[in-house]
Amino acid sequence: MTNDPASDANQDNQATPDAAPVHAAPAGPRQQEMPLAMVHGQPVLQIPQDLYIPPDALEVILDAFEGPLDLLLYLIRRQNLEILDIPVAEITRQYVDYIQAMHEMRFELAAEYLVMAAILAEIKSRMLLPRAVNEEGDEEDPRAELVRRLQEYERFKKAAEDIDALPRQDRDTAPAQAFVPDRASVRLPPEVDxxxxxxxxxxxxxxxxxxxxxxxxxxxxxxxxxxxxxxxxxxxxxxxxxxxxxxxxxxxxxxxxxxxxxxxxxxxxxxxxxxxxxxxxxxxxxxxxxxxxxxxxxxxxxxxxxxxxx
Structure with missing residues (x-):
């Protein structure tokens, strides 16, 4: 049998796509997910499947955030994002993931967290729609009010941290307590010459x-x-x-x-x-x-x- 060079070339051309690895187009940068906990310095992103929790076990979860603004500020600062140019879509996704994680762990969130989730969803939808133009001819940014609240909250939080760093009585200093008995002063009259x-x-x-x-x-x-x-x-x-x-x-x-x-x-x-x-x-x-x-x-x-x- 003789091999047809043309057919061999066609076979080589057909085999080449199958042999070469297919590289998908690199996706956009995905933000790091917030860990559920830190164990020995390593983040835990999800609860292990083989983790056994007794039905009557006491579940204690420490909430490190003082409110929805504190959570948003944490998500922004952790990723070194510019507060004046917030990627609303990504921040909203991470915020909703946090709320869902808390619900899965049967943690009761305050209503203000849900209100903030609704505000983020509204801002996200308004970002997709044509923006209104103000009197000066500039387009109104739907994120402006949220940015203002975040900046104001950050200033107050920084001021509170500075005040907390000051020496505090009964925490950093203790008042000296010494009992001094009352002594009646006796004034001796002067002698007469x-x-x-x-x-x-x-x-x-x-x-x-x-x-x-x-x-x-x-x-x-x-x-x-x-x-x-x-x-x-x-x-x-x-x-x-x-x-x-x-x-x-x-x-x-x-x-x-x-x-x-x-x-x-x-x-x-x-x-x-x-x-x-x-x-x-x-x-x-x-x-x-x-x-x-x-x-x-x-x-x-x-x-x-x-x-x-x-």
């Missing part, structure tokens, strides 16, 4: 001279007795002016006896003599509050000297 007392005594002497009388005999005055009289006058516990404790009618002798009585009481810590500032009034207060003056044993080394002067 002896020179100030002598100046005040000099003024009392001047007033006593106005009542100086010519007397043939004067009664002997006792420093111890005057100390008791002073404690009786001061038993109210209040501050008394230094000058008010002297009786100018008693003359110089009475002034001296009263002054010596005050010095003795101050020495025995039975009275407190204070002065706020230099040349300020001097005040005297009893420290024997609640004690009967007659029960206090009083003695003075000036009694004999006072009686001798009398």
């Amino acid at each position: 002896l020179r100030e007392m002598l100046l005040a005594l000099h003024d009392v002497f001047k007033r006593a001279e106005l009542y100086t009388q010519h007397a043939i005999k004067r009664d002997a005055l006792s420093v111890r007795q005057r100390m008791g009289e002073l404690l009786t006058r001061l038993e109210d516990g209040a501050f008394h002016r230094f000058e008010s404790l002297f009786e100018a009618r008693e003359g110089k002798l009475g002034v001296v006896v009263t002054f010596l009585g005050l010095l003795t009481l101050a020495k025995e810590q039975l009275v407190d003599i204070v002065q706020e500032a230099p040349l300020a009034p001097i005040y005297v207060k009893s420290l024997a509050i609640g004690t009967d003056p007659t029960e206090i044993q009083l003695s003075s080394e000036f009694d004999e000297a006072a009686n001798d002067d009398a």
Whole structure:
């Protein structure tokens, strides 16, 4: 048998299409599907067929989105899409896939998710129809209102994240709690300079001279007795002016006896003599509050000297 070259060529031409692989035209870029979960860092796109879930098992699904706008913003930013030029068809498909996945897992979605799905479907249909022309002669973009809402939501979300990053009490800082007992401050009166007392005594002497009388005999005055009289006058516990404790009618002798009585009481810590500032009034207060003056044993080394002067 002889082979016909023409027939062989025809057979070769007919076999060539069957031998060569047929390459289909590359389809358009398909967006990556949103995973249902992440396991060990790997995305899970669908539930495994051999996964056994008991009928009474507790199903817990964490929804990471705060609303439909948050979901749309996630889909746009994850794919590095321009928010001003949203591919409505692809975003709508992914959004509807998410809702269907939630329904399959018996997850109750809020009504606002379904409302957004209807809005996306409306925008998708309006994109296919001739667009209306506004007063300026420009075609109205059906996506304009959705873009505005997304931009506004993104600004508020960024502001909320910035605020949440700030230090927060009881989360980042804890207030120091230290119990400090209440302490009543005691203000000690200033001490009196002896020179100030002598100046005040000099003024009392001047007033006593106005009542100086010519007397043939004067009664002997006792420093111890005057100390008791002073404690009786001061038993109210209040501050008394230094000058008010002297009786100018008693003359110089009475002034001296009263002054010596005050010095003795101050020495025995039975009275407190204070002065706020230099040349300020001097005040005297009893420290024997609640004690009967007659029960206090009083003695003075000036009694004999006072009686001798009398």
